[in-house]
Structure formats: C-alpha cells, structure tokens
Amino acid sequence: MSKLLLIDDDEDVRYSIQRIFNSPEIELATAASGEEGLKVIPKFKPDLVLMDVRMTGMTGLETLRRIRQNDPKLLVILMTAYGTTQTAIEAMKLGAYDYLLKPFDIPKLKEIVANALKAARDMRQVVSYEPMMESEDYELGIVGRCAIMQEVFKLIGQVAASDATALITGESGTGKELVARAIYHHSNRAEQPFLAVNCAAIPEQLLESELFGHEKGSFTGATAQRIGKFEQCNRGTIFLDEIGDMTPTTQTKILRVLQSGTFERVGGNQPLMADVRVIAATNKPLEAAVAARQFREDLFYRLNVVRIQIPPLRDRREDIPLLVNYFLKKQARDHERHPKSVAASVLKTLEKYHWPGNVRELENAIRRAYVLAKSDAILLADLPPEITGAGSLAAIPGVAGETASSDAAALARQLFQWAKRDPKLKIIPAVERELVIQALKETHDNQVHAAKLLGITRATLRKRIEKFGIQRELNVK
Numbered sequence: 001m002s003k004l005l006l007i008d009d010d011e012d013v014r015y016s017i018q019r020i021f022n023s024p025e026i027e028l029a030t031a032a033s034g035e036e037g038l039k040v041i042p043k044f045k046p047d048l049v050l051m052d053v054r055m056t057g058m059t060g061l062e063t064l065r066r067i068r069q070n071d072p073k074l075l076v077i078l079m080t081a082y083g084t085t086q087t088a089i090e091a092m093k094l095g096a097y098d099y100l101l102k103p104f105d106i107p108k109l110k111e112i113v114a115n116a117l118k119a120a121r122d123m124r125q126v127v128s129y130e131p132m133m134e135s136e137d138y139e140l141g142i143v144g145r146c147a148i149m150q151e152v153f154k155l156i157g158q159v160a161a162s163d164a165t166a167l168i169t170g171e172s173g174t175g176k177e178l179v180a181r182a183i184y185h186h187s188n189r190a191e192q193p194f195l196a197v198n199c200a201a202i203p204e205q206l207l208e209s210e211l212f213g214h215e216k217g218s219f220t221g222a223t224a225q226r227i228g229k230f231e232q233c234n235r236g237t238i239f240l241d242e243i244g245d246m247t248p249t250t251q252t253k254i255l256r257v258l259q260s261g262t263f264e265r266v267g268g269n270q271p272l273m274a275d276v277r278v279i280a281a282t283n284k285p286l287e288a289a290v291a292a293r294q295f296r297e298d299l300f301y302r303l304n305v306v307r308i309q310i311p312p313l314r315d316r317r318e319d320i321p322l323l324v325n326y327f328l329k330k331q332a333r334d335h336e337r338h339p340k341s342v343a344a345s346v347l348k349t350l351e352k353y354h355w356p357g358n359v360r361e362l363e364n365a366i367r368r369a370y371v372l373a374k375s376d377a378i379l380l381a382d383l384p385p386e387i388t389g390a391g392s393l394a395a396i397p398g399v400a401g402e403t404a405s406s407d408a409a410a411l412a413r414q415l416f417q418w419a420k421r422d423p424k425l426k427i428i429p430a431v432e433r434e435l436v437i438q439a440l441k442e443t444h445d446n447q448v449h450a451a452k453l454l455g456i457t458r459a460t461l462r463k464r465i466e467k468f469g470i471q472r473e474l475n476v477k
C-alpha cells in the first residue's frame, strides 16, 4: 500500500484526483493549502506528494522548498497549468521529481505516479547485506554466505563509506541493482535522494537530455527548457544502470562530470555544478567494449576505480539453500500465509541447475512454485520444466547423481573424457545402446513409453533396437 498526499486549493481537482486513485493499493490524503500540507506530512508520512503550483497562501514553490528541507527524500510531483511551465522548471531545480500539465492526461498521470512510487520505494526500502542481516526484520537483504559474496559485502562496506564512483558488473539477475541500493543506504548520502536511470531503456538521443537537461530549442521537440537528473538529484546518488549502452557523446559528458563535477545542459553553454555520487552497473563486458572502441577507455578507468564483480549464481551454489529459504519466507510474508518447505529432491535439483537467469530466475521459480504447490511442501512438479530439465539427462534420477557435475553438458563432458581415453569405445553408439536398454527395462518393453522417456519417436526407437541388435521380448502396445 502506498500513501499519496494531494495538495491543491481547488476542490474540483481534489475530487477528480481522488476518483482517479481510488484503489486498494493507494491511500490518499488531501490538503487544501501548502500550510495544511506541511502539517499533514509528518502525521500521514506520504510516499509521494502531488501538489499544485499556484495556490492561494503559500505557493507551491515555497511549500516544495520546505518539504525538501524537512525531508529531501520525499518525492514531489507538481501540477501546473499552461503558462506556468517556467515555475515548473524552477521546481525541478529545487528537486521536484516531475511535473504534469493541467488538464491531466489520466494515463500519463497514472504512469508518472506509478514511476514515482517505485522510485520512492527504492529509496526508502533499506537493503541490508549480510553483516547487517542478523535480525529477522530486515526488509530487503542481499543473501550470501559463500566466500565470494563475503568479498562483495566487504567491498560494499568500504565503498559506501567513501564518495567514490563504483562500477558493479555481473550477469543479468545477479543482484547489481540490489548492491547499488545497499551502497546508497549505507553511504553518507543516505538521507538524500537516489535516482536510477536505465541507460538502455531510454532512446539514445533522449538519454543525454534525461541526464543533463536541455535548453529550449536545442533540438527539434525541445519546446521548453528541461532539467536533467544530475541537476535534480543534487547532493544525492545517481544509479546509471546498463552503462554499457551509452552513446559516445553521453560518455564524454559523464566522464567530464566525474572528473570536474561540471556539466552543461544540451544546447546550453553555462557550466553547472553537480554534487552527485555516481554508481554505475552493466551486464556487458566493458573491457571488450573498450577494446572494440565502443566504450571510452578513460571513462572505463574512471569508473573502474572501485569494481564490484558479482559472481553468477552457478559459481555460488552453496548459497542456493539460503536463497531458497529467504524467498520462501518472502512469499509467505507477501501472501500473508505460513511458509512452505521444499522437498530434499527439489533442493538438490535447484542446486544442480545452471541458472542462466541467476538469482532473479531462482526467485521467479520459487514464486511460481509457492503458488502452484498444493500442499505445504514444494515438489519437483511445481518447478518450471527447464529447471527440472524435462527431457534432459540431468532429470533422470540416478544418472545425474552419479556424475560429478549436474547438467547434461557436464555429463556429456565426462563421457567425452572417457571417449578420449578409449577411442575404441565409440561413445555415441555405446551410450545410445545403453539408454535404449535402460528405457526398455524401465518400461517393461513398452516401446511407446520408452520412446517418450528417451525423447525420440517410436520409429527411431525401433531403428535403434534393430541397429544395436537388442533382443528383448517385445511387448508392443
């Protein structure tokens, strides 16, 4: 549930906004003036404020200034009528999160509010990392007990205390954003805003303006001045996500702001100062991008001063039981139900899987299984087929268990090693023959079932039986 405070002296506006946000997920309070709004805030503790700019009594700008003084992390969206956009721009300089033009485009209003609520949550929900997770009531934690994650935690602690730029790298779903937020929450800028910009999600030509703002008329479509994130987030922390996707011009500007703390709006020539801490992340191998001259080498070195490399989940399998437990608890809390457990076979399967989608994939699998499980225990059938490996060797009980490693690829590698040692072995026919025999034994010569188990057609199975001269009593059904 999110709390929204609406400050507007126009009763009609209050009424219509109340109707728009009438939903069980949103608790809305209203105030009819800036003065009243300032009194309501400490009591109601909103996640987000929607406020009119032009009000009788205290102006929207003055109210905004005071809100920011009391709590720089409280997000404010201003509503402004046509002709007052200059005020809106002033408001952005004061750190307003965004502004909306009246009359409202309702879907746009909803979208901006939803984005702001997400940003507010990211800012407030404290991310703890292992050294801080002793107590049970942490909101969001980075789980990890293995040695490499302990190193990551150590780095988080070290970099949080400084104001240094940090570069977080790792495959998709390894927890880069979580680490960025943990750094922020434990930094001395924790009381100031945190804004995330996904460089890959914003069209190239707009990213520069999103980050640094633009002057009116600086390009087609720049009908008014715009304040960018670096200006808006003064004294705060900016999280540049997917930094590997920036154009060379933006890269140059980022380098400059990191080196000298100054930047200019697009189309502007007045240098502006930015007091912003930058945390960057990417799942692209930046070294390779530098080698291919797609990423500026000097920017890379500037970012790489503190590097936090998050290992893929398959390199820290010993943390899987811990993560599973954590996600199960989280599910139970979200559903307000008691926690479910996992069967030992399920845990074994989870520990063996190679997790291309890393922790995010594990979390999704647990979320899905929690919902699907009919009893209090999660069973193999509740896991997605790609994890149980329906059709792959790893899924056959006993086969995977006897090999040193987990998945089909690992098993194949091992077989190949045998083949290398003994070239007479003719590994593929040998394995195929053994599989066919096993399947026929298992199914009491039921060819339909045997073929299904092997993932081949019955016709193919017949050919193999002939080819390998497997003489068994055929019990065709």
Ligand SMILES: Nc1ncnc2c1ncn2[C@@H]1O[C@H](COP(=O)(O)OP(=O)(O)OP(=O)(O)O)[C@@H](O)[C@H]1O
Binding pocket: 141, 142, 143, 144, 170, 171, 172, 173, 174, 175, 176, 177, 178, 179, 283, 323, 326, 359, 360, 363
């Ligand atoms: N060590 C961890 N402990 C608990 N939850 C984790 C951990 N690592 C990741 N998660 C969870 O997994 C999901 C993915 O994490 P996050 O968004 O931080 O990954 P990412 O590296 O930024 O991924 P992408 O590159 O796809 O943006 C989130 O829901 C996050 O809370």
Ligand SMILES: [Mg+2]
Binding pocket: 176, 177, 241
């Ligand atoms: Mg991410």
